[in-house]
Amino acid sequence: MNEIKHTVRPEDTLIPALGPAKIVNPLTTMKAPEKRGFTFLDDDSARVLINPYSCEPDADGNLPASLEKAGPRRHIYFDPTKLKAAIVTCGGMCPGINSLVRSIVLQLYYMYGVRNIVGVRYGLQGFIPSYGHDFIDLNPKTVQSIHGRGGSFLGMSRGPQPMDEIVDTLERQNIGLLFMIGGDGTLHAAQSIHQEITNRGLKIGLVAIPKTIDNDICFVEMTFGFQTAVEAATRAILGAHNEAEGAPNGLGLVKLMGRHSGFVAAHATLALTEVNFCLVPEVDFDLDGPNGLLQALNNRMTARGHAVVVVAEGAGQKFFHTDHAEKDPSGNVRLGDIGTYLRDRFSAHFADQGVELNQKYIDPSYMVRSVPANSGDRIFTGFLGHHAVHAGMSGRTGLLISLWNNHYVHAPIPLAICHRKKIDPCGGLWRAVLESTGQPSLKNEA
Ligand SMILES: Nc1ncnc2c1ncn2[C@@H]1O[C@H](COP(=O)(O)OP(=O)(O)OP(=O)(O)O)[C@@H](O)[C@H]1O
Ligand SMILES: O=P(O)(O)OC[C@H]1O[C@](O)(CO)[C@@H](O)[C@@H]1O
Numbered sequence: 484m485n486e487i488k489h490t491v492r493p494e495d496t497l498i499p500a501l502g503p504a505k506i507v508n509p510l511t512t513m514k515a516p517e518k519r520g521f522t523f524l525d526d527d528s529a530r531v532l533i534n535p536y537s538c539e540p541d542a543d544g545n546l547p548a549s550l551e552k553a554g555p556r557r558h559i560y561f562d563p564t565k566l567k568a569a570i571v572t573c574g575g576m577c578p579g580i581n582s583l584v585r586s587i588v589l590q591l592y593y594m595y596g597v598r599n600i601v602g603v604r605y606g607l608q609g610f611i612p613s614y615g616h617d618f619i620d621l622n623p624k625t626v627q628s629i630h631g632r633g634g635s636f637l638g639m640s641r642g643p644q645p646m647d648e649i650v651d652t653l654e655r656q657n658i659g660l661l662f663m664i665g666g667d668g669t670l671h672a673a674q675s676i677h678q679e680i681t682n683r684g685l686k687i688g689l690v691a692i693p694k695t696i697d698n699d700i701c702f703v704e705m706t707f708g709f710q711t712a713v714e715a716a717t718r719a720i721l722g723a724h725n726e727a728e729g730a731p732n733g734l735g736l737v738k739l740m741g742r743h744s745g746f747v748a749a750h751a752t753l754a755l756t757e758v759n760f761c762l763v764p765e766v767d768f769d770l771d772g773p774n775g776l777l778q779a780l781n782n783r784m785t786a787r788g789h790a791v792v793v794v795a796e797g798a799g800q801k802f803f804h805t806d807h808a809e810k811d812p813s814g815n816v817r818l819g820d821i822g823t824y825l826r827d828r829f830s831a832h833f834a835d836q837g838v839e840l841n842q843k844y845i846d847p848s849y850m851v852r853s854v855p856a857n858s859g860d861r862i863f864t865g866f867l868g869h870h871a872v873h874a875g876m877s878g879r880t881g882l883l884i885s886l887w888n889n890h891y892v893h894a895p896i897p898l899a900i901c902h903r904k905k906i907d908p909c910g911g912l913w914r915a916v917l918e919s920t921g922q923p924s925l926k927n928e929a
């Protein structure tokens with residue numbers, strides 16, 4: 484169940500449109516569409532409740548907030564024969580980026596008849612002429628075999644680029660529809676680009692598809708690539724467990740990605756119920772003191788002789804006192820390395836007691852996000868790509884495609900960037916983690 488803590492007004496869920504959709508969708512005239520089972524959505528009626536448990540109107544008769552269902556519309560805004568579409572991938576890598584790009588290209592090309600599609604190289608840099616990254620022509624041939632590969636075929640980047648120059652390029656290149664694939668930073672950039680397009684009165688559509696292995700985007704049940712990343716993380720945990728079990732006082736310590744949200748760590752912990760301590764950014768813990776992690780590790784070693792600790796990279800940042808935190812080019816704070824910090828503290832702690840510790844530290848790092856997508860994520864990116872194209876061709880703009888309460892929906896970008904999705908320490912996911920690990924509270928004060 485999606486846990487939403489803030490109020491959404493129905494007006495917050497409205498999707499901007501470039502203009503009236505007057506062109507008959509070519510999908511409606513394909514041979515025997517009824518045999519293919521195409522369903523065309525009636526623009527106003529198909530909506531998905533944000534909170535499925537609140538479907539009654541309020542005291543004033545207002546209906547609860549809902550999101551527009553994604554899918555093909557009978558009429559579209561863009562003339563496919565005249566449209567030039569572009570795809571850009573920004574931020575860090577994520578399994579499934581290539582299959583998503585392929586899905587968008589094939590849908591545009593075969594289903595809508597769009598022949599002019601370009602790929603923007605290396606994220607937002609690709610829009611800035613001084614970098615000299617030329618666009619790539621995208622068509623069924625150029626994307627033919629990219630879906631099986633990890634990484635990003637188009638290339639990605641971090642770092643700010645001037646919004647006005649990006650929109651200048653869109654105008655100069657005659658791009659009518661832009662697909663932006665990226666995480667929270669990209670969605671902020673997408674909102675600024677959309678704003679600049681609107682300010683200039685341009686008819687350029689912008690559709691975002693959220694991408695992040697951190698799975699930390701609001702109003703997005705799950706991002707593509709997340710399940711593949713969890714699977715890769717699980718392999719690291721299995722290695723840590725096997726090493727720990729095979730040595731006296733064996734300790735396997737695994738550090739996983741997750742800057743502000745520990746979803747990868749939590750899910751990987753649940754996937755392989757061998758983890759004894761799972762540490763995430765959302766839940767504070769102490770190291771020293773009677774309830775601290777070091778004492779808890781002592782207890783575990785005495786009881787069982789081996790242990791596995793999984794830590795998300797954003798956990799325990801209070802142990803690093805930095806007033807002027809360094810930032811990466813996109814403005815993301817560079818975190819203290821909690822993995823090596825814990826490794827050294829564990830070693831010192833057991834050495835101080837004169838107790839042998841066989842610690843193995845595993846940081847799978849980029850290996851969890853640069854791998855090819857698994858089948859589930861490939862299927863997922865297929866749907867996301869198709870829905871992004873349906874939305875863009877219909878003239879909808881300033882939106883992202885999301886999976887919500889098991890339905891593909893359109894969410895306005897501002898809704899997705901108003902908060903960051905985090906694990907609720909009082910919610911079902913964290914309770915399941917605590918039940919799986921059996922870890923006690925690691926805080927000294929009550
Ligand atoms: N607030 C913002 N306004 C405009 N552009 C932004 C903003 N935040 C980030 N960007 C730009 O968006 C792009 C991607 O941002 P970032 O590097 O943070 O990755 P991301 O999309 O959050 O993905 P990841 O999940 O990998 O972090 C970068 O080029 C960055 O400069
Ligand atoms: O080293 P980079 O490319 O800045 O990326 C690291 C970050 O990217 C993410 O994988 C999100 O894409 C985070 O989990 C991680 O903190």
Ligand SMILES: [Mg+2]
Nearest residue numbers: 574666667668
């Ligand atoms: Mg980000």
